[in-house]
Amino acid sequence: MTGPGGSLHLRSLCKRYGSYPAVDSVDLQIERGEFLTLLGPSGSGKTTLLMMIAGFQDITSGDILLDGTSIANTPAEKRNFGMVFQGYALFPHMTVKDNIAYPLSVRKRPKAEIAARVAEMLDLVRLTPFAKRFPKELSGGQQQRVALARALCFAPPVLLLDEPLGALDKKLRIEVQAQLKDIHQRVGTTFVYVTHDQEEALSMSDRIVIMQNGRIEQVGTPSDLYQQPKTAFAASFLGKSNFLRRDGAVFALRPEKIDLAPAGAGQGANKVSGAVQSVTYFGAVLKYQVAVPGMDPIEVDVDAWRGGAALPEGARVDLTWSETAAVRLTDQTL
Amino acid sequence: MHDKQFMRETLLQGAQAFQAGKMGRRSFLALCGMAGFASTSVLAGRAEAAASEIVMWNWGGQSEECHQSAIGVPFTKATGVPLKFDTSGPLQGKIKDMVDSGHVTADVCDADLFDAVALGKTGHLEPIDYSVVDKTKTVDGYALEFGISIILYGYAFMYDTQAYPNGAPTGWADFFDTAKFPGTRSLYKWANGSLEAALMADGVEKDKLYPLDIDRAIKKISAIKADSIYWGSGSEAHDMIVNGEVSMGMVWQNRGRSIETDTNGRFKLVMNQALAMPGAYIVPKGNPGGAAAQTFIATAQSVQSQLDLFTCLGMTPTNPEAIAKMAEGDQPYSITSAANMPLIALNDPTWWGENTDAAVNAFLAAIS
Amino acid sequence: MRLPIQSGWLLVLPFLLLVGGLFLGPILNILWLSVTDPTPGLGNYAQLVTSDTLGRILWTTIRVCVICTVFSVLFGYSIAYAMVHAAGPTQSRMLSLLLVSFWISVLVRTFSWLMLLGRNGVVNSGLEALGIISQPIPFMRNELGVLIGMIHYMVPYAVLPILASMQSIDGRVVQASRSLGATGAQTLWRVYLPLTRAGVVAASLLVFIINLGFYVIPAVLGGGKVLMVAEYISVQVLVTLQWGTAAMLAALLLFGVLTLLFIMSRFMKLSTVFGGART
Ligand SMILES: Nc1ncnc2c1ncn2[C@@H]1O[C@H](COP(=O)(O)OP(=O)(O)OP(=O)(O)O)[C@@H](O)[C@H]1O
């Protein structure tokens, strides 16, 4: 239903406020039609990077290419990128319909075409009955969908979204995530999506960029990043990890990849013994905290349906894991 | 400040109503209680102020100092009563309002003699007590029932000597002749003096001006409207001349001298066909100082006070004795001096007192 | 049992009465005068039809006030726009300059204008010295002078409500408009202006209403030829003692302003115009 997405290439992109690097030498290739998520803690430079792509933030150095052509000097309004802002930034004095029609009417498209396209977009985000309402008469989730429809209405090659679900409650967020993902697949636009919610990033993205202090920490598909984190930061920011020191290196070990057995029952090369410090019931899993002499306490997740009754505090246990479960990190120390 | 005054006014009205029997004693006391005033002090309010001071209502500025030194000092010396000032300008409307409100705070107004006619007729003034004030110490015809002229000012015009190097204008006919004397003119915007000037320019004899032919004057004034601007205060008139906005400008004659000296004679005052205006002292009805106001007016007639006022303000004395005692160099600037007398016209306060509204509104209609 | 009036009102009742007395009293007095002085009847109001002078004065007043309002709001809008887009320190410096200008008395302003733009003022003498003009340009002592003086006086009044409405705009809305492909002019016209409309309306009303009462500037800079209602009223009160005419004109102004507010209220909630709660 829309034109094909565009590919973006960021080359050693930098943004400094004074001497403070908000975005620091970012190199990134974003593929046509990809759903790419920028994930990172608050202040890591996600918005700044997105605003540079949008054209609202000057570039200190580096370059941005759209389908191989530099757009570093193209003003925002000429880049033709759709944008969904943190807080949506709907026009409060226009109805839903007029909000969505705006990008077409400023391009002076024929009335009939605008009407048809708006109807199509309203249908896409399932807001047709709300066309005549004003933004303040809509719920948060509905407003979010208006913002999305407005940004997609003119078939931009790239859609930039800055924490579009941040203001929604957890249940609604999960619902809208699914809709967003669905819309992404239907329109084929390249999505660059900012969030600091790791579950959101994992469930929606083709690839995730983990950012910290303005730098890219690691890029990869959700499972790459989860299975093969390169740094302690990546390992702990995306999911949980235990860190082990062995042979002068640091390894990350996911809690669910550890087998827990009563003392003496554990088998395998990678084995440590300890005592249960605490156990917490989470419905699907039991989370054990195990004290091992000479190490930090180790967290272990056990599927609740598998293990029967929980082991009591103080019980002696053996912990084992397969050779591939522990991932060697680039960090030398913690 | 304002609401206190409002309260006092309300109370005074209440007091009057109470005394007239229109308001019950109880409600009057309640009113006083509400305002935190003792009822006796409200009722006695007027008498309390009586002997303590005389308040002159004038236009402030230099004239405050001059009246204090020329009249206030000898008056206080003789009577022990100090002279105070209200400098908000005693326009007819304000005097009327003050008297109507029943809360009179001024004793003597530095006003015009035509105000005495207009406000005397409507009962807003105390009559002048000619057993205290001397009728002979003023110009003939300027001692009226409700006011007496103490000083004279006047309307004359000045011209820019550099604008007219070959032949200076000599009278109002030249002033209104913009073909022969090109340039901008300035006139007083509340009609006074301007109408007389226009009639003299149109050939009316200076002693046959009254009753003024308003239509004829307006016609003459309208004829040079495109070349005229109009002033509302003495300082504005002054600025228009010295800033070169006009090449001929009407001024209050007493200011002409200082303009001449300040500009080393570049701008010259023409006394021919000047119009002498009787400045008058009038007493608002029910003034707080009572009879002391009449004594004050009598003091102002003394030769020394009159000469001091001239020195200080440039206003011409009305007391003939004072005119006679003026220094030689001052004579040309004294509008009624022997040399000027044949040249000038005298304002008729009675005509103005009765026709101000018609004259001013006709004039405003013409210039706006 | 429910009280017919909330008891809270009883607490403020004395003040309401006082305010009512202080405001309504004089107003009723004026209305009363306008139909009783000098003789009972509608004679004063009839003058509006019969007197050319009154018609002309009213027309001058409305014309000058409208022109002044348009330009004050236009300049005010530009200044406010510059202010919200200036960096923090510059913005506060601009605001202080703006507030300082409130302190300059009308008299000082009028005389400064005469010094600057008068017949022999700095501008005219400068232009003459440069040989650009041979005759001084008549900036002052006419309607142009009045307009210059009044607009200069009113611009700060126009800036404040507009500034307030601009400051309440979410900057992302403007970015959104640009990201959707709107040019600067389109953004200004279709997003910025509508969102600041309340400020513009408030500024226009404020400026227009204050203008109606202008007195000193027209009197001085108009050279006596630009006679506006306020000055005319004052002459009728103070000099010619035609209080009935004055009261009639005052009542007319009052009803004019009220009508204006009423018409405005048909189009938008007045509370938004005057900075009340935004809903
Ligand atoms: N205008 C500015 N001037 C100076 N520093 C700024 C400015 N804007 C942002 N920064 C800094 O740049 C860094 C990155 O900010 P940015 O808004 O990109 O973070 P973010 O990753 O979007 O955070 P969040 O998740 O809280 O939205 C922060 O440390 C911030 O303080």
Ligand SMILES: [Mg+2]
């Ligand atoms: Mg952000």
